[in-house]
Amino acid sequence: MLKAGYFRRLRFTRRLMVAIAGALLLFYGGFAFYTLSNLKKQVYEDFYARADYLMEIAVQANAQNMWDFDLSKSNQFAKSLAKDPVVSAVIFEVYDAVQNGGSFFTGNIGGIEEVRQRSPSLDVLEPEPDRYVFRKEREVVWESSVIGHAYLYFSDHPVQAKLEEQTASFVLALLGFLFLYLLALFYIFSHWFSRPFLGMHQLAVSLGGSLDKYRREMEQGDRNDNALPDLGKLLQQNDIDTHREDEMGDFIRAFAQVMQAFTAVASELSQRSQHVSKLNEELENRIQERTWELKRANASLQESLESLQMTQSQMVQQEKLASLGQLAAGVAHEINNPIGYVASNINRLKEYYSDFDKLFQVVEAHHDQLTVEIAAELDRVKKEIDYEFLKDDLPEMLQDCLEGSRRVQEIVENLKNYSRVDQGDVHLDFNINDVITSTLKLVWNELKYDCDVETDLQNTELTCGNQGQINQVISNILVNASHAIKETQRHGKVRIRTHSDLEWVYAEVSDTGCGIPQEIVCKIFDPFFTTKPVGKGTGLGLNISYDIIVNKHRGDIKVESRPGVGSTFIIKLPIAQRKAQPERPSSAA
Ligand SMILES: Nc1ncnc2c1ncn2[C@@H]1O[C@H](COP(=O)(O)OP(=O)(O)OP(=O)(O)O)[C@@H](O)[C@H]1O
């Protein structure tokens, strides 16, 4: 079965051919049907006419033999009549009244001979129905008397055979003619109709290809007008006759005209597009130049901004420290004097008390010699003031006051040390252990709830530098350690170890805090790098520490850390004998 889409997919010429062949088949089918029915009618009409004619001959020619009762002649005649292909059987009946009172039969076919011997009845003598199509019966008359009957059985087998033969030759001839006709039609179509179309199609494909190539070249910026299609050449290559005088010729000429106009437009367009491309290129170059300049300006602005931010932060930090230092120095100064005379007065008080005690001992020693009233009064007052307790407690109290004032003096001393930040770059010899001890006292409040502090301060060489700045470094490292331990939510440990060799003094601060993840270890000395919440950390502590140790003291600061285990900061400072080199220009890591 042909699918509906099949016809639509066929080329136009083939579709036309199929349509014409279909129409022709329909027409010739009708024609064949009509002709064949007529032929059949004609053949059968001839057949019936011949049957009439043969019947006529039978009754005319055999009447004499029947009258004479000449059976052999009659038989002979019947046989010769039966030779006709349309005759199946011939039977003559002679009335017995004429001669010897019995029917006489004669015929030419085996079946009838047999029946003749078997039965005298006429009915059963008829040949089998498939041997004939109809029977004709006529009375045989001799001199106006009916002397018998003639029965003729006709078969149309030969007629049918002839009809089939004629039909076959007719159909064959018709098909042959149709085939030749279609062949001629196909040739005409493909030569005059389809070929020019195919040529035009080929031309359009070539033109399309050339124009596409031209467009691509144009896109890449290589405008080459030679790449535009040459219409004349393409017409020649595709064997297209532009001088035809039929509709196809008109179409070809119109098509060529359109293509020429199109090529001209393409060339014009390409020219303009090239111009636009050039302008575009210039514009892009200019934009790029400007962008580059802007980027450069932006980068330099960014750099300036960062450096300004950095300087500002450092200034703020230093300002803060300086103010803190000034405050600390002021407070230290103010406290120093009163605490000085408080301490000295307490010492004096101790001496005075010991004098009074001596005096009282004398009075006590002569208690028996006092008058009864005076002794009673003395005992009453002793009791009233709880003399025994007072005697023991007062020296202890004075001792405690002395201890307290000594501690205040110590704190004041530490504050004074811390406030030495504002000493600028004054470098003095100092012992790192002193710095650590005084800083520990200052940050003790920060550490005491979260960790135990273990110190291993060895007898180290002196180092040279700004003690206030080193204080600041150590205090930042200790505060960082306490924050890191707090983060673990466990009680931790901070271990401070100092030692020295021939060149360097080392201070190592280890903690059991959260540790520093590998990916941020390299960033912790960067300015403003912090993992702490806003307000808790500025991210400047280690940056300033780095600046102080590396740039201002020609030393080194390193970190070793394992996340989840803890961190160790190692500070290295040159020993005092090896005077620090002049300071390098300040720039953090
Ligand atoms: N002992 C430590 N254990 C774990 N992380 C640390 C430790 N010390 C420093 N860090 C990390 O390094 C970062 C930078 O520290 P830095 O001291 O420069 O800034 P900060 O402490 O965040 O803020 P601040 O300016 O107040 O000191 C910290 O935010 C922290 O993530």
Ligand SMILES: [Mg+2]
């Ligand atoms: Mg810090």
